[in-house]
Amino acid sequence: MPEKIGQIKLSIIVPIFNEEKSILILYNKIRETLKTFDVKSEIIFVDDGSTDSSCKVLRYLSKLRSDIRFFEFNLNKGQHKAIEKGFHEAQGEVVVTIDGDLQEEPRDISKLIAKLDEGFDVVCGWRSVRKDSWLKVLKSKIGNYLHRKITKLELHDMSCTMRAYRKSLVKNLILQEKYEVGFIPYILSKYTKRITEVKIKHHKRAFGKSKYGLLATTIGTIRCFIKLILGNAKNRIVAW
Numbered sequence: 001m002p003e004k005i006g007q008i009k010l011s012i013i014v015p016i017f018n019e020e021k022s023i024l025i026l027y028n029k030i031r032e033t034l035k036t037f038d039v040k041s042e043i044i045f046v047d048d049g050s051t052d053s054s055c056k057v058l059r060y061l062s063k064l065r066s067d068i069r070f071f072e073f074n075l076n077k078g079q080h081k082a083i084e085k086g087f088h089e090a091q092g093e094v095v096v097t098i099d100g101d102l103q104e105e106p107r108d109i110s111k112l113i114a115k116l117d118e119g120f121d122v123v124c125g126w127r128s129v130r131k132d133s134w135l136k137v138l139k140s141k142i143g144n145y146l147h148r149k150i151t152k153l154e155l156h157d158m159s160c161t162m163r164a165y166r167k168s169l170v171k172n173l174i175l176q177e178k179y180e181v182g183f184i185p186y187i188l189s190k191y192t193k194r195i196t197e198v199k200i201k202h203h204k205r206a207f208g209k210s211k212y213g214l215l216a217t218t219i220g221t222i223r224c225f226i227k228l229i230l231g232n233a234k235n236r237i238v239a240w
Contacts, residue, residue: 121169126157177224
């Protein structure tokens with residue numbers, strides 16, 4: 001029998017890059033959601049070399065709130081390294097990742113946890129109704145189609161940050177390429193077949209603009225696809 005969420009501690013990982021206006025709002029939303037779980041939890045913010053006031057906001061919050069753990073990079077290393085840092089530092093037996101831009105809905109964390117309680121090890125968010133430009137949505141649909149064909153995983157949203165994992169699967173995960181975040185489920189499929197997805201809400205960006213240019217994202221994703229085709233992604237990225 002899988003361990004129930006009521007018996008384990010929960011870690012929420014939030015990668016941050018220049019999201020000074022979103023942080024407090026996001027924290028309060030996550031905190032309200034976590035009140036619905038009868039478990040001890042932590043919220044891990046990892047600042048990826050922000051050039052705005054994100055670090056100042058996070059330092060201030062972490063002094064006020066005991067449920068916040070804060071780590072910062074002096075330089076921008078990429079979202080993959082921020083998430084990797086969160087994986088390595090997380091103390092909970094269940095780990096949830098969520099983006100820092102308020103486009104993903106913290107209340108949907110409960111949907112991910114419910115699927116873990118059904119016995120799954122990896123639960124991926126699926127933004128079935130995207131609040132992005134038509135060009136970004138089109139690129140996403142093409143990329144997700146190719147992802148399903150290559151990986152043989154029936155997942156519809158490879159670029160969605162919002163996911164839940166058993167900590168035992170990701171505690172030693174090493175991500176070398178910026179866009180490998182999208183391929184984490186495929187990497188983990190070597191160790192478990194209990195991978196699923198759940199539809200989540202997607203909001204328009206409240207502040208600022210996306211940190212990922214369309215061209216750079218496309219090129220980076222193609223590089224990762226090539227690695228998958230070469231067949232070495234699973235064995236190379238995870239260090240056990």
